[in-house]
Amino acid sequence: MTLGTIFWIAVALAIAFEIILKPFGLWRAGRHNQLGWFIVMFIFSTAGILPLIYLLFFQRKGREAAPVRKRRRGK
Numbered sequence: 001m002t003l004g005t006i007f008w009i010a011v012a013l014a015i016a017f018e019i020i021l022k023p024f025g026l027w028r029a030g031r032h033n034q035l036g037w038f039i040v041m042f043i044f045s046t047a048g049i050l051p052l053i054y055l056l057f058f059q060r061k062g063r064e065a066a067p068v069r070k071r072r073r074g075k
Contacts, residue, residue: 025051
């Protein structure tokens with residue numbers, strides 16, 4: 001294998017990693033009302049590294065989404 005071939009294989013793997021992890025990370029951040037993580041993952045393309053870090057270390061634990069505050073109705 002030449003250096004050029006190895007480079008293009010690495011690029012293809014990075015793109016595939018991004019395509020797989022980014023939507024999942026965005027979905028989880030949105031589901032858990034973590035707007036900061038959602039915006040950063042949406043704007044920056046990091047070859048799947050940022051979504052992987054979020055999914056492994058910073059997402060909220062458990063199956064439940066963050067509670068949504070209800071407004072009180074005025075009388």
